[in-house]
Amino acid sequence: MSAFDDLKAHLRVTCALEQVQGRLGWDQETVMPRGAADQRAEEMAAMEAVLHARRTDPRLADWLDAAEAPDEAGRALIAHARREHARHTRVPADLAQAIARETSRAQGIWAEARARDDGADFLPVLDRVLALKRQEAQAMAAGGDAYDALLAVHEPGMTGAEVSALFDRLRPALVALRTAVMDTGRKPAPLRGRFDHDAQIRLAHDLAERFGYDRARGRIDMAVHPFSSGSGADVRITTRVDEADPFNCLYSTIHELGHAVYEQGVAPEFALGPLGQGASMGVHESQARFFENQLGRSRAFTGWLHGAMTRAFGDPGGVDPGGIGAEDFHATVNRVHPGFIRTEADELHYNLHVMLRFDLERALIAGDLAVADLEEAWNTRFQRDFGMAVDRPANGFLQDVHWSVGLFGYFPTYTLGNVFAGCLWRAMQADLPDLDTALAQGDPGPAVRWLGARVHRHGALRPPRETIAHACGFDPDEGPLMEYLTEKFGAIYGL
């Protein structure tokens, strides 16, 4: 065996174990008995110890020195392995295990705190998670910026300063558009009524099929916080149901389908290797947000969805969902209004939610904000950005799972995903002029296949920005996103 073959064989087993770890995470959030939390924390720490040992195996350095790549994919694999090896060798094994144990426990405590709408029990836990993640960030940064080191885990090649500059360009344009929309005084009707639980699930399954999700290599379950997990032949999604708000289930399902169809679409030859997954969380989010917004919330697709929802929830004779006619339904789906919850936000407010979290978590990691002051900082900032007061913790700093599980440096990838999705939309429109005809029949197939060929099948072969540039034929920036938003919301609100 050559050094390259040894390296690849080693990474294959590591990837298989990462899949096991992912499956444990799925189990924890969907089916695990509540009394198993402490034991599971030990199991997660044990898995992390195993993975850490493999990722810092001394032989890796030798193989990386000696490996000769046979082709482009081989070069990408080596580059990926080199980056990950450097990162992991900087983190002491004890710290990696402590983070795995603490975040496994913290997740359950967060879920209870959110359910009880009381952050008191959660704050000391978050404080411990933050302390551990700051240690990890400083170790990984090796003298560089701690937040950058965390961001690089999710978005290799991107820095906090670049994100900050991007957000500084995006924010005024978004706020101006939001203000123009709100100033029209138009208020599309929200949905009203009760939408049967089982009918929502059936429609979610129908959507899964339409968006190309292979159920033979996946499954759909319920979870408090929808997520997608796994790669290759076992990619699962979860959803949730609110009988007063079917969009919550339907659009979070479409979002997770974007993640899952991406993972399922990676070329089989990359399976169980570092290239056999999404290129970054930003690129991942671009697929999820594209499915959700550019496709799922388009005028053409919502035209079909209105009929599908009428069939799913109406009387046998058929009644409009919530009493809204087909003409107004697109405006209802895309209703712009400030709200507390990121995952339920419209496309204009969504990025403001992300920017708030980015600034707060950067301050937390920098040591400029203490966990004890987090709730007040959140509420103050929310009041400023959204013009309303947070009414309860579950609608404020307790709403997201991310920080409890140690995901700092993850939030900005959502907006980065929106930026990438904007670029992909511009490129796709040039290629697929008749897309609306298919979408109007509830068929996103042409768009999914375009993304499959341009993005999905390449996995992590290229760095994130190059992945998007390769798919689009131009370097990504925020221009196409603002153009898409301006055109879409201009039409809906008659600007």
Added chain:
Amino acid sequence: MSAFDDLKAHLRVTCALEQVQGRLGWDQETVMPRGAADQRAEEMAAMEAVLHARRTDPRLADWLDAAEAPDEAGRALIAHARREHARHTRVPADLAQAIARETSRAQGIWAEARARDDGADFLPVLDRVLALKRQEAQAMAAGGDAYDALLAVHEPGMTGAEVSALFDRLRPALVALRTAVMDTGRKPAPLRGRFDHDAQIRLAHDLAERFGYDRARGRIDMAVHPFSSGSGADVRITTRVDEADPFNCLYSTIHELGHAVYEQGVAPEFALGPLGQGASMGVHESQARFFENQLGRSRAFTGWLHGAMTRAFGDPGGVDPGGIGAEDFHATVNRVHPGFIRTEADELHYNLHVMLRFDLERALIAGDLAVADLEEAWNTRFQRDFGMAVDRPANGFLQDVHWSVGLFGYFPTYTLGNVFAGCLWRAMQADLPDLDTALAQGDPGPAVRWLGARVHRHGALRPPRETIAHACGFDPDEGPLMEYLTEKFGAIYGL
């Protein structure tokens, strides 16, 4: 840290990883997408490689040499670790991984073969599994008997010759009793009718609570072949439903509850260690069979069950289950008749099913029987022992999952469990003279608490036979089982 502490810490992580492996197995048999089978086989092989490396870690030999046990539990832990270390170091890592990979795949192929009732695709897979297990057995035996080495995995301290001698004593007594029963010509009515799926599940959940299963540390799901998995704070069971035969669901549930309540009842100080689980599969089966037979099929409990089933399945006004009156119900539950399926067999035929498998698998491992000849050998032996011809493979050699997943040397532990259960029954009757009063009210609590104190809490502190001897106050043999069976079936059949 002392050598003993090092040893204990190492074993704790190993146990945590074994729990992860068990959870993966649960996932595979309950929720895994069917297209994930090949990838899962790689994941299982990767986990096996990790575990094998830990179990054969060179430091273990040093720790085992130097470790000084602080108490009885410490001595038991060292003895357990020494035995496992010796066993695992004899098996090459490649072989352990190959077995994990092949059996993970074989299980799915077995399930399909059984569903299609056609063994053709399964035979070559079983042939590979057998070849690997023979290699493993010979490696573990290190010159000794290969079958003994496999048996010792599930029943430490027991040999094939001892099992054979036990079975030789038991068989004539069982056959004589069976013949006497059949010669009476009495034929208790079988259940007839359709028993609602959801009502069966509800009753299974009710039984779980009655038998002391802690749902906060477990869950109940559906699987083709019911099983129990996990230790400590996460012990799950599965069941299956046949609308024509509610006893299938109810009694397999009670059986798995026996396994699960045992695992949940082990003293918390043994958790995540080699003592924190059942003492052996024979002792495990004794708990499962005791729950199922001595308790669940007793006259007193079936009196309550008749009412519970009438409430669960009857019209609102209440109708006897299957039209059988309360008086005859106990005889129906314990109806002696030859049948194809082990898991549905009455208490007399059950052990004949086990003896058939024991002899065949011993011949397979010894190389005296080829997989190609297995079906014919099974069918010939079945005709001889049961007086009827196997009508199709799913009712014959394809019925059990065991061999597909490499479980050779496991079947005899079922009958060993029955023998142990007979002993425990004799001891319990002396201690709990009023047990029937509680059982008649559907409350097995006194018996479960007795087993909890005498057996469950001690986990694997003592070797299997000592565990039973400690609980009963006498050395186990087959006498009490035959006495229990003779009394029970003598009463039902008027012998």
